Amino acid sequence: xxxxxxxxxxxxxxxxxxxxxxxxxxxxxxxxxxxxxxxxxxxxxxxxxxxxxxxxxxxxxxxxx
Numbered sequence: 001x002x003x004x005x006x007x008x009x010x011x012x013x014x015x016x017x018x019x020x021x022x023x024x025x026x027x028x029x030x031x032x033x034x035x036x037x038x039x040x041x042x043x044x045x046x047x048x049x050x051x052x053x054x055x056x057x058x059x060x061x062x063x064x065x
Contacts, residue, residue, distance in 0.1 A: 004064065004065070005060065006060075007060055010059075010060040011053050011056065011057055015049070015053055018049045018052065022049070023042075
């Protein structure tokens with residue numbers, strides 16, 4: 001087992017944290033607030049999550065330790 005976190009591992013940590021904290025914890029609140037716009041709200045949130053995971057990936061390449 002390696003002591004380094006690679007690109008795949010860093011992306012998995014970021015995506016796992018976003019999915020676990022974002023979707024499962026606030027799904028009921030999102031549906032009650034956005035009502036019919038819930039799919040659009042999740043689409044926007046997904047786009048932001050992709051940008052965040054890209055930033056984490058680039059950061060892990062600059063600082064590999």
